[in-house]
Amino acid sequence: MTQPATTRVARRRDRRKAEIVRTATALLSEHGYQGMNLEDVAERTDIAKATLYHYFSGKDELVAAVIEAMTTEVNQRLEQELGRVRDRSHLEQIRTLMREQIRILTDTAPEVAPLFSWPTTWPDSFQDTIKDSRRRHDAIFRRVVEAGLAAGEFDCPDADVALQCLHGVLNQSSLWIRPSLPPERKAQLWDAVVDTASRMLSLRAASAG
Template sequence: MTEGSSVSRDAPARVRRKDDRPGEIIAAGLAVFGEHGFERARMEDVARRAGVAKGTVFRYFPTKEALFEAALISRISPVFDGLAAMVERPDASARELLGNALDAIYAQIARPELSALMRAIIAEGPRFPAILESYHRLSISRGQAVLARIVERGIESGEMRRGAVADLPMIIMAPAIMTLIWQATFGLVQPVPPERFKAAHLELLDGLLARPAGP
């Protein structure tokens, strides 16, 4: 009886440890990609940092590309899941939706691991199309859909005016993309807090908002 009780107490701990393992490997992968980039990152380094055998890493992530995509999903998908739900709020104005979207995006930009992923995508994406495709599918295309919906609602409500920006909603995020690139490249030379970029970004968005006709 005592022995059986001991086994039952230990089993949940082992299950929890096994369930935590993919997240631990992803966190280790983020660190290794950040230090070495995509090409020079090695799965054995990921395994060592995660405290598991190399075979365990491949059991969950059969390729380095699969691990990189999992890292993107872990950091990006929750953001766009929240934005997709937020944009359908019937009581929110288009300007409020844009502000909330920027809050979520700039909160992610402030995270060092996202800058590390962006460095890898910018520097190595042309040589590794799989990571470009993953980022486009998981981030860019979902962001475009959210922006298009916000602009559509803004035009319907009269808050936004039609024009070149409304026809190409992705341009709304140009300052955020610049912020990402800045943080990933020149951030050490000339650091600029993401909050300043966000404030300037919001001010630029005023050009998209409808204005009453002049005299």
């Protein structure tokens, strides 16, 4: 009776929800929106299908939760790494972001790659959710690129174009850098990609590198 009764219960509820979201993320990545079914989600979470409806109002709300969780988690990691190099050059900052993004997609959480990096075919009702997710993710990179340009550190003519090309390179990494590669080999490839992508932003730095 010390704490409001909702606390313990609510925590338990949140843990349950997170567990479901975790399962759903994996299945969604594997089979896409239409291919994922609640039966499988329930079974893998070891609960009954009907129980899902105690936590989410339906398939769409569950999927929205997956997207939100992914976005939040990825962005948190990026911000955190960015914080560590706040004092370094903008080039170093953007390289840090690139490296962390690739690491997430090919090592830390490769299961989010299919959903997070490429446009799956979502029902129309998800367009806004998706767009919002992408915007929040892009904003982190954009801040650094624009600052770098303003500081004369980058020499690309157009920030928008550069950012899109950057995203393309990073996203593509999840397609060809296998999570199962040996760690040293993966680290090599990460560096190679970061180097290659950096050239799009700064020629000087690249020739120096």
